[in-house]
Amino acid sequence: MNQRRKIARDIVAPLIVLVCQSAVVNTAQAQSSVTLYGIVDGSILYTSHTLNTKTGGDSGSRVAFADSGSFPTVFGMRGSEDLGGGVRALFNLESGVSIANGALAHSNGNLFGRRAWVGIDSAYGVVKAGVQFSPFFQSLFALDPRDGSFFGSGFVNYADNVSVTGVFNANSITYTSPEIAGLQTTGMIAIGGLAGNFQAGRQYSANLNYHLGGLLVSAAMYNGNAADGAATTPVPTTTPFAGRMLGASYRFPNELTVKASYALYKVTGSFDSQVYSGGASYGLTSSVSIDAGVWYTRDGNDSANHSILVGSGVSMALSKQTSLYGQVGYVDNHGHMNTGLSVSNALYGVSGSTVGVTLGLRHLF
Template sequence: MSKRNTLRKKLLATGVAATGLMGMASAAHAQSSVTLYGIVDASMLYTSHTMNMATGQNAGHQFSFTDSGMTGSSFGMRGAEDLGGGLRAVFTLESGISVANGAFNNSNGNMFGRQAWVGIDSPYGSMKAGLQYSPFFLSLYDTDPRGMSYFGSGLVSYVNNVYVTGLFNSNSLTYTSPEIAGIQAAGMIALGGSAGDFQAGRQYSASLRYHLGGLTLTGALYNGNSGGSAATTPIPSTVEFVGRTLGATYRFENSLTISASYALYKVAGSFDNSVYSGGFSYFVTPYLDVNAGVWYTRDGNDGANHSLMTSGGVQFFLSKRTTIYGQVGYVNNHGRMDTGLSINNALYEVNGSTVGASLGIRHMF
């Protein structure tokens, strides 16, 4: 705004008419936009077992109201300004919320703990600076058969292994290339923010995506160190781990999509988990989606630690914005594995078999 005011003063000094300035201001305003958006998602959750987080033992079955049964409840603002020559200034501010009690949730615990970035879009790619998702996570999202549902999906496996590290990356800079001959690349570096220690909290990630017709192939990596300023957020996002993933999806013309992927979560001083997954999503009608998936996790350090999670869901679209859904899931844990069924209220589960179900409604605006 200061540059615009300076320009106006100079134009006035040369005798430009006030009506001309008003026309210029109107044109500039017409090329900018700010959009308020959000998701409100609530469900009822049942699980046959529940882990007591203090003892690690079975606390019995549960039946509870659960925030974000399928998609994280959130609200945010996104904006863009046309700068000319194919350039656009863009930004996003997004906060996670809980419909259960109105508190912050589904983020790193801060006001805009999901996304808070500003950037430039151009024909040569996009650059963003601030709190944002990593290419590693976005690659996993691309190939998840259940769209990273908060119940029974690859997101549960992700958060169970490394919590929100790689989801909400503070102090990060990213570049995403345009798609050329079906190939698109992305890279990220997140600075730790600790004076005198560049490695503390430093995170980087990269991905490569190939798209041809209904086929999409993805590969990505993530390396992150502990410490840094992100370790002081209400929910720290600096678990030290190495991540790798390869995945593929194919979308048929009859509304069927099949997916398969491999992910590695090598956590410092802990598990070395390989996750193998596959599944499908099928729109029976434009208003009814049926989907299912299976995730097998094995600890490379100790084969006795392994788990099998499988789940399915049905979504019925009452409108473009409102969906009612039902989900069922089963998980079986062996050794020290503690895979759960739901991001909220059932992230960890006890040894043996657990079944669960979720019934909810989601509205997007």
């Protein structure tokens, strides 16, 4: 009998240890996760008129390779860890890359210049610290009829007016509240870091969102000061401007989404751009979707400066991760307005009308 007990002990005990170790490992894996992700996007761009950046004149039509024809080419990693009690630690690192030459792009010029933050998520909200998108930019992106495409969208107006100020905010701290009765708000302050001058390079922003079924209403603001010697990134993100926006979207059960918004870019010593936009997107099939939008911009300082931008696109999914897309756009500039058609290779346009077309391929991973 003792011999049988010894044999059972020698066999069962190691099995119990192995099962316990496996349970601990699985629990640890469930509590912590890291995800690698990215987008690779490239296209061919045609414009009927092209701005000569040296003379300010018209260089005529052009065919060019456009890095990131619809969405930026990026790679990054994000993760979370369960700290217990409904609290999680979060982080996100994200870099932009040009597939035209392999250089850093679509960021503030640093390796992880798009996003580089760490945060805490709890029942009381989310706090993040590091390089982040401003609440103002996030509201504009959410209400853009073409989802912030690099071609023929509201993002062209944004970059045309203030470059990447308000998009990639260094030294920033944000707080996002829980959603209560459909209401949720996010606030941000970015500290310039110049000794003896708290105002230099300081940026602050906030938004307020209301959700009800398919309805989203959003209001947002942004204020940024000049750097005045404060530490800046390779691509300056401290263009002094005040931004305001108000808009709404509604998603119908039949895959149709309509959006409309008003945005103001009050740039110190430059345009006082008021942008009115509207448009819609629709899923024709499970693999084909279309969208279209119009953006009318006028200069509050001089009504002779105004432009209208129209953009439309169709995307066909070749698989769950790869899509072929085509886009067409039209812009008409008056006065000193220089609205372009594409963030890549056609950010600024010539006086008069320009037509553009792009055909590209996008892969997600």
